[in-house]
Amino acid sequence: MKRREFIKGAAVAGAATAAATSTLSTPAIAQGVKELKLVTTWPKNFPGLGTGAERFAKRINDMSGGSLTVKVFAAGELVPPFESFDAVSNGTADMYHGAEYYWQGKSKAFNFFAAVPYGLTATEQSAWIHHGGGQQLWDELSAGFKVKPFMAANTGVQMGGWFNKEVNSLEDYKGLKIRMPGLGGEVLRKIGAAAVSLPGGEIFPALQSGAIDATEWVGPWNDLAFGFYKVTKYYYYPGFHEPGTTLSVGINLDVWNSLSTEHKAIIEAAATAENDYTLAEFNARNNDSLNTLINQHNVVLKKFPDEVMYAIGEASGDVVGGVRSDSAITAKVLDSFLKFRKQSIAWSKLSDQAYWNARILPFKYAS
Ligand code: CA
Helix, strand or coil: CCCCCCHHHHHHHHHHHHHHCCCCCCCCCCCCEEEEEEEEECCCCCCCHHHHHHHHHHHHHHHHHCCEEEEEEECCCCCCHHHHHHHCCCCCCEEEEEEECCCCCHHHHHHHHHHCCCCCCCHHHCCCCCCHHHHHHHHHHHHHHCCCEEEEEEEECCCCEEEEECCCCCCHHCCCEEEECHHHHHHHHHHCCCECCCCCCCCHHHHHHHCEEEECCCCCCHHHCCCCCHHCEEEEECCCCCCEEEEEEEEEEHHHCCCHHHHHHHHHHHHHHHHCCCCCHHHHHHHHHHHHHHHHCCCCCEEEHHHHHHHHHHHHHHHHHHHHHCCHHHHHHHHHHHHHHHHHHHHHHHCHHHHHHHHHCCCCCCC
């Protein structure tokens, strides 16, 4: 029997009792219960991220009638947040809930399965993963580390971040110490800023102590919860670096292969449901939270100037294209992503983008 597969003492006792009295016959007791350990990169019950991981676990527990249970460990409870991937890869934990760009030190290709600068929106990302060959490439990449990955949440378009001073030109980025993970951080370094990647729980103290001058996190709902408004004033949009960030679940490949067809289907369905459900939650909560930030905490909302967004776009293209030399698999992922991005831009221009432009025309509407 594998280390992770065990029959709970109570279940063993129950089965013995059932055999003796024939009064207990639930499948979980008769067949044993499989329990998986899930580690996360998020603080316990953090809105949308930690709560999304808990809800994912509950869906699996409920759908399996308790025959497959998932126990969630918040950042640091079992392993430090950024060691979640290694913990699953080496079998210390069974699953992680995190964001793939945190593992870019292993392969730059991981960035594409979270978010890359000026990349895909949430719906475009789902289209690539489910119907554009993305999942197959992701499986191939992660299998090299003994992990099976799934999309499990999406934040939608993120905000540009929190700054102590106004950003009016590229010059204003020079020397700024900014928290930004993934390829977005590399773009900032290319334009002269000092970017660092910190787990969520470490951002506020770093900002408060002056160890960093600015930070991005997610959007109003999440950023309000961390209280960045207490130490910074300017809140910039849009986030060039994360246009629809996928959060993911990865499962140890041996554990995945050991699961029944039913349990595999349950995990996949729970991940797909959460990917949709969390995006809806972010979209529902962000605007109210933004109003709270502005009206109750006097945050100053600012839009990055177009010339800054343009220049960062050029730098983003260089950084994203530059990952080609990382490895053969990264080059393969990049090619697939670039092809899909091109077709997404063509279709979005006629669909979402055209509609949004039409909807903000100043016509009268029911009130
Ligand atoms: Ca972010």
